Amino acid sequence: MEENEKQMSFLEHLEELRWRLVKSAIAIIIFAVIIWIYQTQIIDNLFLSMSSPKFITYELLCKYLGVCTPEINVSFQSSNMGGQFSYAIMMSILGGVVVSFPFIFYQIWSFIKPGLKQKEKTAVKGIVFYVSILFFTGILFGYFVVAPLCVQFFGTFQLSSKIENIFTISSYMSTILSTIFYTGLMFLLPVVAYLLAKIGIITSDFLKKYRKHSIVVVLILAAIITPPDLISQVIVAIPLLLLYEISIFVTSRIKN
Numbered sequence: 001m002e003e004n005e006k007q008m009s010f011l012e013h014l015e016e017l018r019w020r021l022v023k024s025a026i027a028i029i030i031f032a033v034i035i036w037i038y039q040t041q042i043i044d045n046l047f048l049s050m051s052s053p054k055f056i057t058y059e060l061l062c063k064y065l066g067v068c069t070p071e072i073n074v075s076f077q078s079s080n081m082g083g084q085f086s087y088a089i090m091m092s093i094l095g096g097v098v099v100s101f102p103f104i105f106y107q108i109w110s111f112i113k114p115g116l117k118q119k120e121k122t123a124v125k126g127i128v129f130y131v132s133i134l135f136f137t138g139i140l141f142g143y144f145v146v147a148p149l150c151v152q153f154f155g156t157f158q159l160s161s162k163i164e165n166i167f168t169i170s171s172y173m174s175t176i177l178s179t180i181f182y183t184g185l186m187f188l189l190p191v192v193a194y195l196l197a198k199i200g201i202i203t204s205d206f207l208k209k210y211r212k213h214s215i216v217v218v219l220i221l222a223a224i225i226t227p228p229d230l231i232s233q234v235i236v237a238i239p240l241l242l243l244y245e246i247s248i249f250v251t252s253r254i255k256n
Helices: 002-037 039-051 056-064 083-099 101-115 118-123 127-156 169-186 189-198 204-209 211-225 230-252
Strands: 074-077 165-168
Touching: 002 039, 002 083, 002 101, 039 083, 039 127, 039 169, 056 127, 074 169, 083 101, 083 169, 101 127, 127 169, 127 189, 127 230, 165 169, 189 230, 204 211, 204 230, 211 230
Parallel strands: 074 165
Antiparallel strands: none
């Protein structure tokens, strides 16, 4: 009898997980459809606009840092028959995931939360809000800082004046979308550190001990996700180092 009850309980959990995944998928589809409807305005005003010196990031860099972006002479083409269509779908789906992220995380958290003790629930109170804020902050940082720096560098770099920069739309969009999305995920570092500290894998003392090593890792990471120029790497490295310090602060408040 007890075995049957445990089996039913397990099946009920699976059913709950299934419905939460279905709800998340529906949210993604709804936002993806909205993005699909306005795909032309989005691609022109949000993404292709990065190839113009009038993009807000370039204007601010020129005004306050004196780093002015010259005319970015790039052209775009689609070399595959379904290239534009496939990237319109990818942009819509990935955009749907980004916009519905708070709802998706809420569904995941609602499934996990009942299995926690009351003390653990209290310790992570408001986690959906904080995770969403960090994620969207990372998305904005990726969109306004990291992605434009990549476009500016590779768009203006020429091995020879006889070589034109003609980007395929797949190369251009995959670079921008992946950069923005992964930057959003990187900004979840304090949350990851908190969870790892909560289960006893790391401590604040551990993070403090390897602070100097983290600076090297962050600089290498910044060099990977940004163009190979010092200003871009410093601009990206600063918030990553700040996130590391926030992680130390967060983990220091945990008492296992």
